[in-house]
Amino acid sequence: MHSLDERCLSYLAAAVSCGSVRAAADKLDINASAVSRQLAQMEEELATPLIERHSRGVRPTEAGLMLLDYHRRQRADRDDTLAKLGELKDLQRGHIDVVLGEGFVGELMSGLLQGFWARHPDLTMTLDLAATNDVVRTVIEDEAHLGLVYNPPPEPRLRAHARVRHPIRVVTRAEHPLAAQPGPLRLRDLAPYRLGLMHPAYGIRQIIAGAEQAEGVRLTAALTTSSISVLKHFVSAADGVTLLPAFCAAEEIAADRLAAHALAHPSLNAVEARVVTRLGRQLPAAAGRLLKHLCGGMAPGRSPAEAGMPAVHAAP
Template identity: 75%
Template sequence: MHSLDARYLRYLAEAVGCGSVRAAADKLNVNASAVSRQLARMEVQLATPLIERHRRGVRATPAGSLLLDYYRRQTSDREDILAKLTELKGLRRGHIDVVLGEGFVGDLMSGLLQGFWARHPDLTMTLDLAATNDVVRRVVEDEAHLGLVYNPPPEPRLRTHLAMPHPIRVLVRDGHPLAGHPGPVRLADLAGHRLGTMHPATGIRQIIAAAERAEGVRLEPALTTGSIGVLTQFVASGAGITLLPAFCAAQEVAEGSLAALPLADPGLNAVEARIVTRLGRQLSPAAAKLLQHLARGMAGDARTARSCGRAAL
């Protein structure tokens, strides 16, 4: 057996992905002993351990992680070249996997995807919602062709195709006492108002926490959730206020039922929404078409929003 045989690399990928050799064997419909034997043979041939066992199963060693990156690249490149060959035959079909933060759903469903499918009706798509770190992981590991992510952490394996400024705002219901606040709002100005925020592990909440430290204030949320939809409903119902990028409630802000107030902290104004892929990945024709369509549409929306903002000043 060649140590980089794709079949046995898949054994490694499934063992790490499933968390155990037995679970990988069940998924692959082979004996667990066969998976263990081939993994051990790979380790002997490469003279380095590829997995390490712990109480909850197995995980990749640094060497195993390198092989997994190689396997994922090979798999995605093979899928993409087959899609391109299909395209050359004139069969205009394909499937696209997209992973995104919840706040992007409104933008996509308000017209961007309808326009895409009007041009490419035979293309299919999977849209999965995920938190920032999971969006990055799934794009880097080729589980998704494209990612739409808000303020991702530095990641050298990501390629950014479009970066749009999307500062965090105070979202309040029309008529709320803060709606007439003169000038940018400081975090200290939120004291005394019922506040809803995202969970501390989310990227948005971590940005806000850094601003709290910079201003020397501590916010005490009345509501903590992992759902942007819950927060926008919290504000729309008059139950309180929240801190989110304005695009998360773009329709409500455009209709005038909610207002998006600027914040004074520079860190809250220097954040971006991005469209990303794995660096070096050759996208299939279907995914490349969607990337081009989203980049053009979202950049146009950003220009319109900036123009409207200047007109309102």
């Protein structure tokens, strides 16, 4: 048996994802002793342990994590190659997996995707919503071809193909008292009002936390949620205040139902939304078309109405 045998790697992946060798065997419909024997043989050949057994199941060692990452990349490359081979037969067909933050949905569906589907009506797509950290993980682990993410943490395994400047704004009802204040607002100006914020796993909340620390201010949230839609309802129906990039509420702002106010802190004005893929991944043709369309639609000089997003500078 070769040390990096595909079957053994699949056993390792199943054991880790299922939490135990027995659960993995049940999922694979084989004998648990066969799974244990193959994993033990691979550990012997590699001369290093790959899993640690505990009372609650198994977890990968550092070497096991390295092999799991290799297995995921190999599987993704295989799937992408098969997709490309299929597209050689029929270049009009293909499927694309995209993961994105909720705030991108409105602009994406009403802007960029309409033009894409008009040109490629037979391509299908899965759009999954996730928090910032989960968007990054999903793209790195090749569960999605590409991601749209706001303020991602530094990650050398990601490649940013386009970057859009999207400052965080104070979002209120148009007639809210904060709307009458001149000039950019400070975080401490929000203290008298009921504030709604995203969960800490979201890029919006992470950049706000950094600004709080820099200003020596601690914001108290009356509402914490994982939904931008909930925050907008909180603002419009409960007279609350929230912090969001303006594009998340573009429709409501254009209709004068909500208003966006600038903030004074520099870090809140330097935040970017990015289109990302895993570094080194060769996308199948369908996903490559969408990536090119997104980056082209977000090119410098395009108006928000044309692009679905504000002006952008291309990443190297």
